[in-house]
Every structure is written in C-alpha cells, then in structure tokens.
Amino acid sequence: MTSPETLQVLNRVFGYDSFREGQQEIIDHVAGGGDALVLMPTGGGKSLCYQIPSLVREGVGVVISPLIALMQDQVDALRALGVRAGFLNSTQDPGERRMVEAEFLAGELDLLYLAPERLKVDATVALLDKGSVALFAIDEAHCVSQWGHDFRPDYLALSSLHERWPEVPRIALTATATKATHAEITQRLKLEEAHHFVASFDRPNIQYRIAPKNEPRKQLLDLVRNEHAGEAGIVYCLSRKSVEDIAEFLVRNGIDAVPYHAGLDAGTRAEHQARFLREDGLIVVATIAFGMGIDKPDVRFVAHLDLPKSVEGYYQETGRAGRDGLPSTAWLAYGLQDVVQQRKLIDNSEGDVAHRRKQSAHLDAMLALCEAVECRRVQLLGYFGQSATPCGNCDTCLAPPESWDGTVAAQKLLSTVVRLRRERRQKFGAGQIIDILLGKKTSKVTQHSHDELSVFGIGTELSEPEWRGVVRQLLAKGLLAVEGDYGTLVTTGESDEVLYRGRKVLLRTEPKRAAKQAKPRRAEAAELSEEAAPVFERLRAWRAATAKEQGVPAYVIFHDATLRQIATDRPSSMAELGAVSGVGESKLAKYGEQVLETVGG
Missing domain, CATH: 3.40.50.300 (P-loop containing nucleotide triphosphate hydrolases)
Known part of the structure; x- marks a missing residue:
C-alpha cells in the first residue's frame, strides 16, 4: 500500500x-x-x-x-x-x-x-x-x-x-x-x-515530580488547588480503603471526586468511569484497576499517594496525563513507610522464590527512580533502554538535590540495629531506632532500658525527618531490610561493608526550595488572545451540550486543541473550517454549521 x-x-x-x-x-x-x-x-x-x-x-x-x-x-x-x-x-x-x-x-x-x-x-x-x-x-x-x-x-x-x-x-x-x-x-x-x-518513550509535556511524603493529603490538596483547580486528574492509591478515604477527603474540601476500585459494584464503577470521561474537571481516586485504555486527552495530572510496584506500572499510569500534548503533571508522594510496606508485601506474597525475586527487582528499580539525584526523565527512559539528556522539566532538573556523605549516619543507624539484636536479642521498627539515636526517653525506650545502650543519643545531629530519610535510603540501597509482619529492621549481607570495611554511603538531600512549579494549567485558555478566549469558551459550552445530548465523551466531538485552533483562526466558511487540524469530512458535515454559528457568536 x-x-x-x-x-x-x-x-x-x-x-x-x-x-x-x-x-x-x-x-x-x-x-x-x-x-x-x-x-x-x-x-x-x-x-x-x-x-x-x-x-x-x-x-x-x-x-x-x-x-x-x-x-x-x-x-x-x-x-x-x-x-x-x-x-x-x-x-x-x-x-x-x-x-x-x-x-x-x-x-x-x-x-x-x-x-x-x-x-x-x-x-x-x-x-x-x-x-x-x-x-x-x-x-x-x-x-x-x-x-x-x-x-x-x-x-x-x-x-x-x-x-x-x-x-x-x-x-x-x-x-x-x-x-x-x-x-x-x-x-x-x-x-x-x-x-x-x-519509538521514544519520552513524554516531554509531562513534568515528573517525586516529593517526600509529609502530610500527603495536604500535599495533594495543594497540588489540586494551586496547579490544577477545576481540571481532570487521577489519584492512585494501593488500598481500597485509601481510595474511599481520599475521595471523601477531596469532596469535603469542595473538590469534585469519585472513587474507583474492584470492591465497588459494577454499576457504580461504570457510572464513575462514564462521569470521568464525559465531565470536565472530575478527579477519580483509584487503585490500578482504573485507567488502561482511557482515551481522555485532557487529564492534566496523575498523582500517586503510594509507591507503585514497578517502573512499568508507574510509567503507564503517569502516561494517562496529557495525551493531548499540553503541559501535565506526574506527581508522587513517597516515604519510608512505602518502602517498608512494599518489602513486606513481597516477603508475604504467595509466589515462589523466582516470583519474589522478580518483584524485588521491580521495586529496586522504582526506588532507584525515587532516590535519583540526576534527571528523572533520563533515569526513566534509561530503564526502558533509551538514552536521553537532562530534560529541564522535572523536579531534579528544576531544583537539583545535593548529596552528602552519610557514611557515619549509616554506621550509627546500622550499629543500633546490630546492638539491639546482639545485646538484647530484639528487633524494632524505624520509629524506636530513631528514638534511641535521638536520645528520646519515651515510655517504650525506658521500658526496654534502651536508654542504657551505648548508642543512645549518638544521633542528635540529625532531626527525626532526616533520620527517616536515612532509613528510607538505606532500605532503597539494600543496606537495611524489613522483616516480619511488624516491619522490623534488620541488617543485610552488605551492611557489614559499611560497618567494618569502609564502604562510603552517599545520601540524597532534599532541596531546601520546592521545585519550580510548572506554569498554571489554566494557561491553555490564557494563552489564547483576548479575542479568541471567549470564542473558545463558547465552543467548549457548545461541545459539552452536544456531548451530553449524544451521550458521548466531549473529546469524541472535538479535542481541546482543535477548539483552540478554531477559536484562534475564526473560520467563516466550511472550507476554512475543514482546513483545521482534527476536523475530518464526517465531523465537518455533522458539526460544521453549528461550529461556524458558535464562532460567529
């Protein structure tokens, strides 16, 4: 052909x-x-x-x-x-x-x-x-x-x-x-x-950002209100309960949101999916059960409140943003508990050793992306075997993190884990170990006489959030591991290299300033001239009414990009309208007269 x-x-x-x-x-x-x-x-x-x-x-x-x-x-x-x-x-x-x-x-x-x-x-x-x-x-x-x-x-x-x-x-x-x-x-x-x-897997219009988890609900609310008010988005959570809770939280704060997960009945899932496709500005809070094949072009952000299990899953889920090529955000909140939870899920999974090893490899790659000091996009494309240069449009490019020599901090933390096991035959989670390092005489510390350990109070040079960052990064590097249902910390075969063989540990410092925000996404309308903006809004209103009447998603009528070009070009004849990108013969015949009438006001 x-x-x-x-x-x-x-x-x-x-x-x-x-x-x-x-x-x-x-x-x-x-x-x-x-x-x-x-x-x-x-x-x-x-x-x-x-x-x-x-x-x-x-x-x-x-x-x-x-x-x-x-x-x-x-x-x-x-x-x-x-x-x-x-x-x-x-x-x-x-x-x-x-x-x-x-x-x-x-x-x-x-x-x-x-x-x-x-x-x-x-x-x-x-x-x-x-x-x-x-x-x-x-x-x-x-x-x-x-x-x-x-x-x-x-x-x-x-x-x-x-x-x-x-x-x-x-x-x-x-x-x-x-x-x-x-x-x-x-x-x-x-x-x-x-x-x-x-083809290249690069999606240059998507801004990738991974933020330390610190009051994630408030962080999500800031993202929606300050960058994506009134715009469509998807928020991913791992559990059904989290999905329900976050959707309810957004609604309580005046944001139009619905939940989507496999525990909802089929009718509710279908209704929520249909609303997302047909309405402007709706947010869906979902498990990974939602999104494959969703052809909605104007999803302006995808947010993750839990760590994805693999880079493939993360890439596919974030790829649901900005299919129309306009600026969009992929935002992930990531914390110590995410690493603990994912390691625990792998250890408790029903698969054989090979299956668990495969899951661990997926998680290790995801953690490497989260802890990257260099460009996120370079790291992401590298995972798929493609080379790239720094993009200038991700958090690590816009506000480069610094690294610091965390060898002594790592030695102090690992020593605390070792002493608890050797001297007390005990294992604890991150919270207790950090309390010991900070010299906090909590009831749990005094109950176990941990204030008598030689490592008690040796870590006051770092704050509690900083120590949690150290734990998170040691887990990501395989220098610490999680064990059992209670998420206790144990050393690994590589821990001895840090404790006894002089291995250096470089750790990531979160930048003091927030990454420069992408321009407000309202820019898609603001970029239009003063004369074109009201025409664009009239066309959107016409499209919404037509889509509702036909029972189809708005993008089935015309994409935003096509409406913007029509508003800018102001065609006055069917021939001129037919020359606009995205207006084929069938749509010209079906909608041409209505569009020209709408443009003319």
Whole structure:
C-alpha cells in the first residue's frame, strides 16, 4: 500500500495533514500486509497504526482489546469520524451480538473490537473464518507478559492467530515494555519475523515530580488547588480503603471526586468511569484497576499517594496525563513507610522464590527512580533502554538535590540495629531506632532500658525527618531490610561493608526550595488572545451540550486543541473550517454549521 493512500485517509477521516513521527512507516508496513510489534508511548498515536490499515485493506480490522468497559466509547469515537465500527463482548445481549455478527459477515464494518476471551469461543472463531479479516491488532500487548505488570492469561491464546490465519497481518502494540517484556511479547505472540518499531518513550509535556511524603493529603490538596483547580486528574492509591478515604477527603474540601476500585459494584464503577470521561474537571481516586485504555486527552495530572510496584506500572499510569500534548503533571508522594510496606508485601506474597525475586527487582528499580539525584526523565527512559539528556522539566532538573556523605549516619543507624539484636536479642521498627539515636526517653525506650545502650543519643545531629530519610535510603540501597509482619529492621549481607570495611554511603538531600512549579494549567485558555478566549469558551459550552445530548465523551466531538485552533483562526466558511487540524469530512458535515454559528457568536 502506498503512502499517498494512507495519508489521504488520515486527512479525510481524521482531519490531520501529517503523521506523527514514526506513524507512517508502521501504517504503510501493516497496510502492505506485514506483521509489526509497536512500542510507542501512551498518547503517541498507536490507535491510528491499526485503524488506518484497517480502512485501506480489504476486509475488517479485528482489534483484540482487554478493555470491555471502554469498547462502547472506542466505537462511538470511531463512528463520530464516519468509521463503521462495532464490538462483541459479554456486555451485549444475544440480539445485539447477532446484529454485529451480521454486519461483519456482510462487510458492513471497518473495525470489530473483541475481548481476548471471545477467541476461546468456537462460534467466534467460526465467524472470523466466514468473514474477511483485514488484520489482527493486539492492543495492550504487554498483557501477554508474565514479566510485565498487567498479565492476562487470556492473552496467551493469541499466539494461535498466526497459526489459524497465517495470511492475515498482525500488529501488536503496547506503551510499556522493558527489554525483558519486549522479548516475552515477541516469543509468546510468535512475532520473531515481524518488523519491530520502537519509538521514544519520552513524554516531554509531562513534568515528573517525586516529593517526600509529609502530610500527603495536604500535599495533594495543594497540588489540586494551586496547579490544577477545576481540571481532570487521577489519584492512585494501593488500598481500597485509601481510595474511599481520599475521595471523601477531596469532596469535603469542595473538590469534585469519585472513587474507583474492584470492591465497588459494577454499576457504580461504570457510572464513575462514564462521569470521568464525559465531565470536565472530575478527579477519580483509584487503585490500578482504573485507567488502561482511557482515551481522555485532557487529564492534566496523575498523582500517586503510594509507591507503585514497578517502573512499568508507574510509567503507564503517569502516561494517562496529557495525551493531548499540553503541559501535565506526574506527581508522587513517597516515604519510608512505602518502602517498608512494599518489602513486606513481597516477603508475604504467595509466589515462589523466582516470583519474589522478580518483584524485588521491580521495586529496586522504582526506588532507584525515587532516590535519583540526576534527571528523572533520563533515569526513566534509561530503564526502558533509551538514552536521553537532562530534560529541564522535572523536579531534579528544576531544583537539583545535593548529596552528602552519610557514611557515619549509616554506621550509627546500622550499629543500633546490630546492638539491639546482639545485646538484647530484639528487633524494632524505624520509629524506636530513631528514638534511641535521638536520645528520646519515651515510655517504650525506658521500658526496654534502651536508654542504657551505648548508642543512645549518638544521633542528635540529625532531626527525626532526616533520620527517616536515612532509613528510607538505606532500605532503597539494600543496606537495611524489613522483616516480619511488624516491619522490623534488620541488617543485610552488605551492611557489614559499611560497618567494618569502609564502604562510603552517599545520601540524597532534599532541596531546601520546592521545585519550580510548572506554569498554571489554566494557561491553555490564557494563552489564547483576548479575542479568541471567549470564542473558545463558547465552543467548549457548545461541545459539552452536544456531548451530553449524544451521550458521548466531549473529546469524541472535538479535542481541546482543535477548539483552540478554531477559536484562534475564526473560520467563516466550511472550507476554512475543514482546513483545521482534527476536523475530518464526517465531523465537518455533522458539526460544521453549528461550529461556524458558535464562532460567529
């Protein structure tokens, strides 16, 4: 398939004049019948890589997606562009399924979305045999990898696609893959002979910030009020209880927020997800059960109040911010208790030794990112095997932390742990050890006569928060470990190198000044000229009313970026409006007159 044909579809259907970097090569390769494995960041335009080939090849593009709850929205968005799309999943009644199957067999669909489990049903396989399949697209392909963070057993069966339909091209796509995950996707989906396209994972519009945890609720409230007032965001917590508590806390403080986790009934989850997609400025507080495949372009921030279990998970979750390319924030509050909790979860997990070792490797990489002194983006991209230069748009670039020689502090702390074990046959958590170092005669200290230890009061040069930072960093470096259900601290094999063999320990100092804030996100409207700003607000109001009337998310009508360009260009004819990026033939015909009327006031 030649480039001009795919470019023509891009312009006519999607309303764009040119492809993003890397897209055209992938699209032309798949449109020409080649297999592909695509690694491209969230917001990088992966969907077009299978949608356009489905439109130019003969037959129906079959998209395998784990996102049953979002298939309706994905299909609605395509239909708004004039693309004939449908889906088959367990949410439909038999009549709805029969209608979609008939459309598929009659060649009346361009794209058909299937959940992976549907391919285990003989009737689905028979249906695909009877119809004409243009290609198979395997979305969220990292779900096939047991090394990855989102493993789905149903994905393992997708290797059979190539065996049953060897002439049909396959394209597997994911936004999160280390070399190990990449290799496993290749092997499990039998894509060794496919062309592998690896784009840069960089998302330059996202500002990465990791803050020491200090009254995290207040920190979150400051982030929302001072930087993202009235804007959409996602807040991630590890436990369902935390999700409920934080959502309630935000609502009490006048912020529109809803919880989302697996413990809520399906109806409530669906309602909260629908509200997030359709309303402006709603915040969802969620466990990691929320977000995969959410195609909301104007999520302005993603906040983590608990330490993610892996860099892959962190990258994918933060990638849900700023899909429209506008400035966005990825903010994480991280503290000593996070490290203790995660180590404990790994030790108590049901997996075998290899599984626990894998989890520990994931956690070690996440801790290295949190404790980084250099650019966060360099560290993050390095994890995925990509090189980068300092970005100037993360906390460590904007306010570089300093390092200090923490060898003596580490020796004092490790000595306290050793003396408790040797002299008293006791083990304690960080709080008691820090009280001993600070010389605090608490009831617990005096009860155990810890004020009689030779290490009592030898650490008064540091404050309690500073000592907690020392403990956190020693845990991150593997010089301390957590043991048992009560999070007691014990030394490791490497501790002796610090205590007895002269190993130096460099520790990170938190900068005294806060990292320079990204410019207020209201800038997207403020950047408009005085004449364009009211036009933009009129267009947003029109879009909101139209989306509500049609029961679809606002971005299905037009993205903010398109409305901003319309407000700036002030088109006065259908031809001028059709030249705006993001206005394809179908949307021009459907909404053109209303938009021109709104622009004219």
